[in-house]
Amino acid sequence: MTRFASFSTAALLGGSLFALGFGALPRPAQAASGPFAALVGSWGGTGSIQPGNGTTERIRCNANYRQRGSTGHEVDVDLRCASDSYNFDLTGQFTADAGNHISGQWTERTRNIGGNAIGTAGGDQITVHVESGAFAANLSLVTRGRRQNVTIDSPGGGKPVKAAIALSRR
Numbered sequence: 571m572t573r574f575a576s577f578s579t580a581a582l583l584g585g586s587l588f589a590l591g592f593g594a595l596p597r598p599a600q601a602a603s604g605p606f607a608a609l610v611g612s613w614g615g616t617g618s619i620q621p622g623n624g625t626t627e628r629i630r631c632n633a634n635y636r637q638r639g640s641t642g643h644e645v646d647v648d649l650r651c652a653s654d655s656y657n658f659d660l661t662g663q664f665t666a667d668a669g670n671h672i673s674g675q676w677t678e679r680t681r682n683i684g685g686n687a688i689g690t691a692g693g694d695q696i697t698v699h700v701e702s703g704a705f706a707a708n709l710s711l712v713t714r715g716r717r718q719n720v721t722i723d724s725p726g727g728g729k730p731v732k733a734a735i736a737l738s739r740r
Contacts, residue, residue, distance in 0.1 A: 604642025609635040617735030
């Protein structure tokens with residue numbers, strides 16, 4: 571794997587996983603408290619990533635979500651993931667407006683890069699577009715109860731990258 575492919579795969583997955591925070595949509599009783607209110611706390615899980623070199627690797631992730639303010643419309647995220655070939659450590663800040671349009675910024679600390687995330691939330695599914703100068707990815711997220719499932723699809727700098735990860739509240 572070239573250095574660029576390793577960099578973009580880790581950055582892609584890390585930036586994309588920030589979108590996991592957008593998957594926990596409010597239950598009817600939480601509608602007034604915003605789409606991030608149900609996320610506060612720690613989550614963890616595993617999945618697989620196909621970095622485009624023909625291999626599939628198992629990945630392990632831990633996320634911590636901290637609500638900013640009292641409305642559940644702003645959240646700070648810390649995310650750490652590891653596979654056999656790389657690690658990444660991400661932070662981010664995200665905001666949802668009254669129509670559940672999501673925007674945010676993220677930084678991958680080990681590689682000193684960052685980017686933007688935009689998306690929308692509705693029902694138990696959301697779509698998010700994540701990008702930086704090195705890549706772009708589309709995500710599909712489904713949240714049901716205490717489980718989050720995310721699918722990531724990106725050309726990854728000319729090499730397809732796909733990931734599927736399941737997180738559970740701890």
